[in-house]
Amino acid sequence: MSFVSPALGPDPRPTGAAAVRALRDAVPAVHLPGTDGYARLTATSNLTRRVSPLAVVEATGAADVSATLRIAAAFGVQVGVQSTGHGATEEMRDALLVHTAALDELTVHPEERWARVGAGVRWERVLEATAPHGLAALCGSSPDVGVVGLLTGGGLGPVARSHGLSSDTVRAFEVVTGDGVLRRVTPDEHPDLFWGLRGGKGTLGIVTAVEIDLIELPELYAGGLWFAEADVPAVLRTWGRWCELLPEEGTTSAAVMRLPDMDPFPAPLRGQVTLHVRFAWTGDPAVGEEMVRAIRAVAAPVLDTVGVMPYAALGAIHADPVEPLPLHESHHLLHGFGVDGADRLLELVGPGVDSALAVVEVRQLGGRVREGEPCAYAHRDAAYSVFAVGLMIPEVAQVVTRDAARVADGLGPWVAEGGLPNFTDAAGTAWADRVFTPLVARRLRTLARTYDPAGVLLAARGVRAA
Ligand SMILES: Cc1cc2nc3c(=O)[nH]c(=O)nc-3n(C[C@H](O)[C@H](O)[C@H](O)COP(=O)(O)OP(=O)(O)OC[C@H]3O[C@@H](n4cnc5c(N)ncnc54)[C@H](O)[C@@H]3O)c2cc1C
Structure with a gap:
């Protein structure tokens, strides 16, 4: 098995190369620089934003996400996450990228007015699936955006003043926290994470699915x-x-x-x-x-x-x-x-x-x-x-x-003062300083240390440093 990138030659980042080697034995779809899969999954909608991780893991389920985070922790490498590339801010040069597009489950429960949505689903699909029932999901201005990327940043949509933030409609998250553990998070199960995942973006984990309330608004x-x-x-x-x-x-x-x-x-x-x-x-x-x-x-x-x-x-x-x-x-x-x-x-x-x-x-x-x-x-x-x-x-x-x-x-x-998590086009400490009040940043830092003791999640580096 070769770990030499066709485009870049021998990888100059030995720790990263060893992590990638271990990953390829553990998860089915790992894309290396220079391959079509890598180019497709690192594409961004803002062409000034380059995403160039050591490798891309195309997650097929929570187990792939968990394996990636555990391997990254073992090798001292960080991990970023992307679904559509609409909100890319980190270059991820020395990190691994988990891509969630293949986590595409979507089930609507019209009678009980809720939906279960995989982390790779865009709002457009949710709107199409809920419309026949006269139900609406609180999305942002562009249905092309990813459900989880928007929700974890709060989510301010075209009906926000009458119906609130999109993240207020979340009933449950399924998330792999930085320690590699898959957790179900609701107001009653891990309420600390439930607080932090609504607005904290990817600082505490990689979400694999969400369950959201639907509203009657045909x-x-x-x-x-x-x-x-x-x-x-x-x-x-x-x-x-x-x-x-x-x-x-x-x-x-x-x-x-x-x-x-x-x-x-x-x-x-x-x-x-x-x-x-x-x-x-x-x-x-x-x-x-x-x-x-x-x-x-x-x-x-x-x-x-x-x-x-x-x-x-x-x-x-x-x-x-x-x-x-x-x-x-x-x-x-x-x-x-x-x-x-x-x-x-x-x-x-x-x-x-x-x-x-x-x-x-x-x-x-x-x-x-x-x-x-x-x-x-x-x-x-x-x-x-x-x-x-x-x-x-x-x-x-x-x-x-x-x-x-x-x-x-x-x-x-x-x-x-401040900025909104979904609109602040900065990375690391600059992003965290604008997006969180000192009180929120302190609480997120405590949670990050608990649920991500090895500091694997790239998105948390800002709150950890704050
Ligand atoms: C055309 C356009 C219109 C927009 N309109 C609005 C709007 O009306 N209201 C609003 O609030 N925002 C809006 N946004 C901003 C958008 O919500 C953010 O850019 C959001 O991050 C995009 O999420 P994504 O998954 O599509 O993008 P991606 O680039 O795939 O992901 C961006 C970030 O979202 C987080 N994320 C994604 N997936 C996961 C996951 N599985 N687990 C944990 N974190 C994850 C990570 O921090 C990641 O870096 C708009 C963006 C665009 C491009």
């Missing part, structure tokens, strides 16, 4: 309103004021967009500054329509998709791109926004401003996001989040980072 009054450049200032100011009065049945965000003048972007939106107001109303559609009237009254949208839609079509609200792109992403929490915040954002990225950022989105939080049982999701009380994205293409790459910093500085008076 339809929504929802969609997007796109406004042309000339109307952006007036609509964004109105949106800033409107949010402050919006009841919690409504969840909304507004994104200042600079879409390139090229396919696949629709003609009326590309090559200019536009505003995309996203809106979802889970109450009476007639009341939702009344709510949106205030926005529609400011200017005629160039595109208006807001209406009654099946819950399963909610990906159309944000219309996130799914194809891989080279992106610079930055994120902040705000304690307020309002008309003054809108004015400042217009000065930073509005029409007539020279900005290289393709999207700057302000999401209103609050409502039922503030409620729910205590867990490691540390910033329930934030009022808004800002997410800025720039395309790292040669024409603008140099100025994208500068413009993202300008937005963060310019919104300084509104910026709150």
